[in-house]
Amino acid sequence: xxxxxxxxxxxxxxxxxxxxxxxxxxxxxxxxxxxxxxxxxxxxxxxxxxxxxxxxxxxxxxxxxxxxxxxxxxxxxxxxxxxxxxxxxxxxxxxxxxxxxxxxxxxxxxxxxxxxxxxxxxxxxxxxxxxxxxxxxxxxxxxxxxxxxxxxxxxxxxxxxxxxxxxxxxxxxxxxxxxxxxxxxxxxxxxxxxxxxxxxxxxxxxxxxxxxxxxxxxxxxxxxxxxxxxxxxxxxxxxxxxxxxxxxxxxxxxxxxxxxxxxxxxxxxxxxxxxxxxxxxxxxxxxxxxxxxxxxxxxxxxxxxxxxxxxxxxxxxxxxxxxxxxxxxxxxxxxxxxxxxxxxxxx
Amino acid sequence: xxxxxxxxxxxxxxxxxxxxxxxxxxxxxxxxxxxxxxxxxxxxxxxxxxxxxxxxxxxxxxxxxxxxxxxxxxxxxxxxxxxxxxxxxxxxxxxxxxxxxxxxxxxxxxxxxxxxxxxxxxxxxxxxxxxxxxxxxxxxxxxxxxxxxxxxxxxxxxxxxxxxxxxxxxxxxxxxxxxxxxxxxxxxxxxxxxxxxxxxxxxxxxxxxxxxxxxxxxxxxxxxxxxxxxxxxxxxxxxxxxxxxxxxxxxxxxxxxxxxxxxxxxxxxxxxxxxxxxxxxxxxxxxxxxxxxxxxxxxxxxxxxxxxxxxxxxxxxxxxxxxxxxxxxxxxxxxxxxxxxxxxxxx
DNA sequence: TTGTAGGCGTTATCAA
DNA sequence: TTGATAACGCCTACAA
Numbered sequence: 001x002x003x004x005x006x007x008x009x010x011x012x013x014x015x016x017x018x019x020x021x022x023x024x025x026x027x028x029x030x031x032x033x034x035x036x037x038x039x040x041x042x043x044x045x046x047x048x049x050x051x052x053x054x055x056x057x058x059x060x061x062x063x064x065x066x067x068x069x070x071x072x073x074x075x076x077x078x079x080x081x082x083x084x085x086x087x088x089x090x091x092x093x094x095x096x097x098x099x100x101x102x103x104x105x106x107x108x109x110x111x112x113x114x115x116x117x118x119x120x121x122x123x124x125x126x127x128x129x130x131x132x133x134x135x136x137x138x139x140x141x142x143x144x145x146x147x148x149x150x151x152x153x154x155x156x157x158x159x160x161x162x163x164x165x166x167x168x169x170x171x172x173x174x175x176x177x178x179x180x181x182x183x184x185x186x187x188x189x190x191x192x193x194x195x196x197x198x199x200x201x202x203x204x205x206x207x208x209x210x211x212x213x214x215x216x217x218x219x220x221x222x223x224x225x226x227x228x229x230x231x232x233x234x235x236x237x238x239x240x241x242x243x244x245x246x247x248x249x250x251x252x253x254x255x256x257x258x259x260x261x262x263x264x265x266x267x268x269x270x271x272x273x274x275x276x277x278x279x280x281x282x283x284x285x286x287x288x289x290x291x292x293x294x295x296x297x298x299x300x301x302x303x304x305x306x307x308x309x310x311x312x313x314x315x316x317x318x319x320x321x322x323x324x325x326x327x328x329x330x331x332x333x334x335x336x337x338x339x340x341x342x343x344x345x346x347x
Numbered sequence: 348x349x350x351x352x353x354x355x356x357x358x359x360x361x362x363x364x365x366x367x368x369x370x371x372x373x374x375x376x377x378x379x380x381x382x383x384x385x386x387x388x389x390x391x392x393x394x395x396x397x398x399x400x401x402x403x404x405x406x407x408x409x410x411x412x413x414x415x416x417x418x419x420x421x422x423x424x425x426x427x428x429x430x431x432x433x434x435x436x437x438x439x440x441x442x443x444x445x446x447x448x449x450x451x452x453x454x455x456x457x458x459x460x461x462x463x464x465x466x467x468x469x470x471x472x473x474x475x476x477x478x479x480x481x482x483x484x485x486x487x488x489x490x491x492x493x494x495x496x497x498x499x500x501x502x503x504x505x506x507x508x509x510x511x512x513x514x515x516x517x518x519x520x521x522x523x524x525x526x527x528x529x530x531x532x533x534x535x536x537x538x539x540x541x542x543x544x545x546x547x548x549x550x551x552x553x554x555x556x557x558x559x560x561x562x563x564x565x566x567x568x569x570x571x572x573x574x575x576x577x578x579x580x581x582x583x584x585x586x587x588x589x590x591x592x593x594x595x596x597x598x599x600x601x602x603x604x605x606x607x608x609x610x611x612x613x614x615x616x617x618x619x620x621x622x623x624x625x626x627x628x629x630x631x632x633x634x635x636x637x638x639x640x641x642x643x644x645x646x647x648x649x650x651x652x653x654x655x656x657x658x659x660x661x662x663x664x665x666x667x668x669x670x671x672x673x674x675x676x677x678x679x680x681x682x683x684x685x686x687x688x689x690x691x692x693x694x
Numbered sequence: 695t696t697g698t699a700g701g702c703g704t705t706a707t708c709a710a
Numbered sequence: 711t712t713g714a715t716a717a718c719g720c721c722t723a724c725a726a
Contacts, residue, residue: 013703024713029705037711059470060415061703063407064718070470078431079630087425087452100466103450105434119447123406123417123470228633254630261635283426283601286575288608289636360719371697376721384695408719411702697726702719710713 012055021049032057033066063124069098071310072120076109076132080252082280082299086131086151089303099126099311110134110196112142121146127310134196147313149306154197156322162313164306164323166297168198171327172205175249175277175295176213178329183337184275186218188238188245190231190255193223199251202279206249220245224255231255235262239274247275247335253282256292260334275335291333301325359402368396379404380413410471416445418657419467423456423479427599429627429646433478433498436650446473446658457481457543459489468493474657481543494660496653501544503669509660511653511670513644515545518674519552522596522624522642523560525676530684531622533565535585535592537578537602540570546598549626553596567592571602578602582609586621594622594682600629603639607681622682628675638680648672 014032018025023042030038031046049055059068073090075083090101102125104116112133120128127147133139136155142148148161156163172189179187189206192199203221210219224234235258238244250256256278260270268274278285281296305323312321361379365372370389377385378393396402406415420437422430437448449472451463459480467475474494480486483502489495495508503510519536526534536553539546550568557566571581582605585591597603603625607617615621625632628643652670659668 011703014705015703025704026706026713026715027711030712033705035706039711042711056465056469058703059466060407060410061718062705064411064703064720065705068407068470078425078434079428081426081428084425091452091454100451100463102470103452104447105438105450107438116447118403119406122403123415123449228630257631257634257636261633261637264635283575284604284631286608287604287637288611289604290608290634358719361721362719372720373697373722374695377696380721382721386695389695405719408702409721411704411719412721695726698724700721700723702721705716705718707716708714710711 021045068124071101072125072128073103074130085299086303089300090307093304093307127314149310162309162321167324168201169205171295172202173209174329176209179247184247186245187247189221189249235259253278293332293335296328368392415471418448419472419475420450421477432646433650436647437654440651440654474661496657509656509668514671515548516552518642519549520556521676523556526594531594533592534594536568537597582606600625640679640682643675
């Protein structure tokens with residue numbers, strides 16, 4: 001009666017379902033939550049009434065008392081298509097569950113935008129998945145307020161949130177090993193200016209592998225900021241220096257493509273004059289004019305694993321998990337030596 | 348008293364603020380909503396109490412009776428960096444308001460994922476901004492349920508939602524005019540297989556401009572699917588046909604870069620043998636090895652305008668608005684004829 | 695201009 | 711196993 005009243009079509013509530021199924025609202029709520037203590041017959045009665053009436057739970061009302069079945073996914077920016085893979089992976093993990101991921105964009109990387117975090121917590125999201133943040137103290141504070149999993153943050157010593165990461169150390173080793181096997185020895189790493197742990201890890205892998213292969217004297221890390229201007233200026237400096245390298249391992253594909261651009265403008269042939277390796281294996285690597293060798297970090301796997309861990313955490317797990325995904329090298333033309341090696345510049 | 352009770356730190360509510368400020372809860376609520384009928388002195392008292400206590404409104408509770416100040420932004424996919432500009436624009440429009448945009452990814456383009464829409468409406472979002480959907484009937488149904496603005500959908504005859512669009516007709520005209528001015532006449536358009544209105548608009552602009560310039564006999568639209576395999580197969584077919592064109596206007600930069608790749612593999616020089624123009628002016632156009640002329644549609648402007656319109660609609664506007672953003676051509680090396688024109692293939 | 699008293703739809707506690 | 715009912719925090723008549 002009550003809900004068939006006024007002008008606009010009233011929302012179908014748990015009460016309508018209860019009336020239709022001839023059970024109590026408490027019973028319907030239990031069925032809804034898959035809570036303990038409902039008989040199969042009751043469950044099926046309720047389910048068919050819900051279907052018949054087209055009942056949809058009111059998330060705001062649920063948020064008043066219990067879960068919203070909403071996860072907040074915080075991403076640093078959108079321009080690297082790699083992040084789309086993370087999203088795909090987390091969606092895959094959520095398919096078939098009641099959970100829904102909603103995405104917010106963090107415009108203050110590497111710190112997390114407090115306003116965004118607050119707004120997600122205010123909206124009673126059940127947990128947060130934060131990508132690319134690196135302020136450990138801040139993350140610990142956030143983890144005190146809500147279940148938290150991070151991607152792209154190697155602070156695995158913490159006890160309050162889970163981490164999922166590409167094995168960045170191994171990623172750099174893969175690149176170095178491949179280049180050395182292809183005959184390059186004077187290999188520079190073009191990295192970013194940042195105190196991010198993923199950068200530290202990858203730089204460590206590069207250094208260690210160079211040392212391990214007896215090429216420590218060639219090891220050189222150059223750090224640039226993200227801006228195209230700075231990347232290109234830095235690339236030009238590297239490529240025109242007297243002790244210029246035979247190969248450059250770049251932080252991302254986007255940076256690698258800029259290096260190819262600068263090298264091309266300088267009249268250098270790739271890979272004969274200079275070999276280039278990127279990171280992320282984005283779709284732009286595959287063009288004939290780029291054909292960029294790159295390290296593939298499975299964003300899909302990272303997202304999938306992270307979302308699964310987050311749900312476990314929401315369901316009560318307290319012990320932290322720290323998961324590493326193995327990278328994979330995809331070789332293309334930019335790093336295959338076609339002509340005999342000339343002597344290394346500084347040998 | 349009540350909220351200083353038990354074990355875990357209780358949430359600070361409107362009631363605590365009211366007590367601290369020595370006013371009623373209704374007064375605090377009014378201040379919160381910037382509603383009519385609050386004295387300046389009361390407002391400032393309440394504001395300082397909120398700040399002092401660190402009060403944060405409980406969005407779920409607000410959603411039970413009023414607004415959630417949350418907008419749903421539905422995007423088709425992430426891989427085109429152009430969408431990041433839309434997000435930036437909508438964030439710019441929302442900065443300084445109480446509104447927060449939360450993003451959902453639609454995996455069923457060109458139809459909108461009903462599950463995603465429902466989940467956003469269930470979460471009491473105040474309005475939806477849908478990008479890249481084209482099922483007009485479905486959009487009208489959605490608009491009946493919630494305030495709606497679309498981007499990338501030229502169904503401007505509807506009376507229930509607002510549309511914001513790139514002027515796709517003009518975008519194609521810009522490309523054609525530029526190519527003709529650079530000496531190309533046999534210009535093919537490489538478009539997509541789809542009944543999207545943006546595609547129809549752009550194809551119309553292409554055809555009309557070719558006709559207007561007396562080049563109707565050269566007008567040819569080839570449609571491919573989005574997959575790299577199909578794009579590359581189609582590009583190869585176009586580039587090796589006996590009546591092959593002098594220039595190709597491509598649906599997106601990504602497609603254009605693939606065409607450049609195929610042309611390069613075929614030993615064609617760009618732009619001497621074949622000129623290429625893309626669309627979206629993404630950051631990948633700028634590399635020396637690509638240097639792709641492209642039409643810039645201001646995603647930032649599209650997002651900004653759309654979010655503004657959505658807020659207007661939420662605040663009560665009923666009359667539809669349909670807004671067109673002017674595109675802009677950015678010329679690079681891929682379309683500047685360097686050598687004298689040879690006779691058009693089929694003249 | 696301010697205050698009081700339901701009520702929004704759901705969950706969870708407790709009794710039956 | 712089921713049901714009655716008091717919260718949850720905010721909004722909005724209505725009253726003062």
